[in-house]
Amino acid sequence: MSVFLATVPAGTQLYHGTPSAEPVRGLEWLAFEPEHALIFAQPLSLHPAEGGGEPGEDTEDVSEADATPLGHEEQQRLGPATGPANANVGYLHTYTPRHDIHLLYIDGLSAGKTNNGTLDSQDLLILNFTTDPRDPFAGEIKRARGMCELASTLWEGKIDGIMRMEGGFEIILCDFEKHVDRTDLVAIKASNHYTGMFGDWTYMRAITARYGGIGGGRATLDYESFVSVFANPRIEGLFENDVQSDYAMPRLQNVNRTDLAPIRDEITNMILRKDWDAHMSLKNWQAIADLVVARYSEPLHRLHTDTRARLDSDAIEDYLADLLRPFIDYTARNSTLETRRCVGQIIPAQGGAGLAYLTVHAITYHICDTLLAALSSISSNRPEESLEMVDTLVKYLQWTTWKDCGGCPEGEICYIPIWPMGTHEDHAHPRCRSEADARERRGYWGFLL
Numbered sequence: 288m289s290v291f292l293a294t295v296p297a298g299t300q301l302y303h304g305t306p307s308a309e310p311v312r313g314l315e316w317l318a319f320e321p322e323h324a325l326i327f328a329q330p331l332s333l334h335p336a337e338g339g340g341e342p343g344e345d346t347e348d349v350s351e352a353d354a355t356p357l358g359h360e361e362q363q364r365l366g367p368a369t370g371p372a373n374a375n376v377g378y379l380h381t382y383t384p385r386h387d388i389h390l391l392y393i394d395g396l397s398a399g400k401t402n403n404g405t406l407d408s409q410d411l412l413i414l415n416f417t418t419d420p421r422d423p424f425a426g427e428i429k430r431a432r433g434m435c436e437l438a439s440t441l442w443e444g445k446i447d448g449i450m451r452m453e454g455g456f457e458i459i460l461c462d463f464e465k466h467v468d469r470t471d472l473v474a475i476k477a478s479n480h481y482t483g484m485f486g487d488w489t490y491m492r493a494i495t496a497r498y499g500g501i502g503g504g505r506a507t508l509d510y511e512s513f514v515s516v517f518a519n520p521r522i523e524g525l526f527e528n529d530v531q532s533d534y535a536m537p538r539l540q541n542v543n544r545t546d547l548a549p550i551r552d553e554i555t556n557m558i559l560r561k562d563w564d565a566h567m568s569l570k571n572w573q574a575i576a577d578l579v580v581a582r583y584s585e586p587l588h589r590l591h592t593d594t595r596a597r598l599d600s601d602a603i604e605d606y607l608a609d610l611l612r613p614f615i616d617y618t619a620r621n622s623t624l625e626t627r628r629c630v631g632q633i634i635p636a637q638g639g640a641g642l643a644y645l646t647v648h649a650i651t652y653h654i655c656d657t658l659l660a661a662l663s664s665i666s667s668n669r670p671e672e673s674l675e676m677v678d679t680l681v682k683y684l685q686w687t688t689w690k691d692c693g694g695c696p697e698g699e700i701c702y703i704p705i706w707p708m709g710t711h712e713d714h715a716h717p718r719c720r721s722e723a724d725a726r727e728r729r730g731y732w733g734f735l736l
Contacts, residue, residue: 288408288537289515290554291508292561293392293450295384299505301458301467303380304328308472310380311463314435317382319501322493323455326486328377328475381471388466389563390450390458391434391554392508398453399706400425401732403530404538409434411539412516412547413554435461442558454486454494454705456501488722495700510572510643512561514553518642521546531733533715534685570635572643578633579651584688586610590674591681600670607662607673614655622659629655654680695719704731
């Protein structure tokens, strides 16, 4: 539901898997993790025309698809690729940008081919089209072409491609020859654990290692200017949908298309006013948001879940008083100043007026104000009211830290639904799982397109 401007620095290693050794030309897909690209670096013998997601009987659509160099998903499903290839090996290509590449990052699991709304931001907001069930590869070729067409026309060449996430993070790069150089080519033998497009356990370990982000400075976001559907007060129907989850999920399917038009214009304006050559000092609002979570995640979780502590109002009062002690002058109580001190401990005084500042400030203010009010209530012998405030705050925040598995034993990962894997139980109650325990867990993402 949010889109950002992103930069991948020159020299960053990116990967592309294919049964062909030929260099890529034109529009194509790149992966940040080699294990992601390895799924598609399989010998031709493992790219069967049958059972691998056949595009269908519409020969006109298939020939149109064949005319374009294919991305990771399409290589897997179509079978033999053009160009010289060895039927016994696949190829892992390494590409590096010859200059910083400028991308539009679509937040969320925006490369997941599901009917749960993962593609709404692209299809309904950015492109304003409806996919046809007969479109090959869940409309991925049409989608990629459409966004690259916008990049070269309406967006005046200021965007080189699109960054998304399915399992791993990926880039749809609109013109390989213009932006990247191939720096390595490795012939890959078939994996003994090859499981088709879903990858193997090494792939799962690689992508779950990125829960905290891509890492290594391989991609940076401009938090000073981004666009979010959530920031538009006119939007109605955002949570009126049939997505099955343990809490409400947003979709754009029931949002009036005319209400999306101004947000679409915001995205274009954000892109056109961006000066990629300007060396501006940008605040990392993600790091600041992480500080808020780091300070208040554990205390809120304890206050919400510790049954024994919740029965002891004196203990709760002491705990809140200790947590908020730096912000309270007991010789001159002033709720406004106390909240201001609490917020100012993390939020820069000169934060600006951007959406990121307003969002992080509003959330931090809400946390500080609620906790101070909870302390006041319990000090006034109203413990039930105090705990209700905390419980409501926890329900509102829904921080992912409260679903973290903690450290997993060697050989296991914190298993959550990542397209196309996972169950509703895995979303509601993630836990550490081994390869054997995680196998064939499906269902959260609904019908896979």
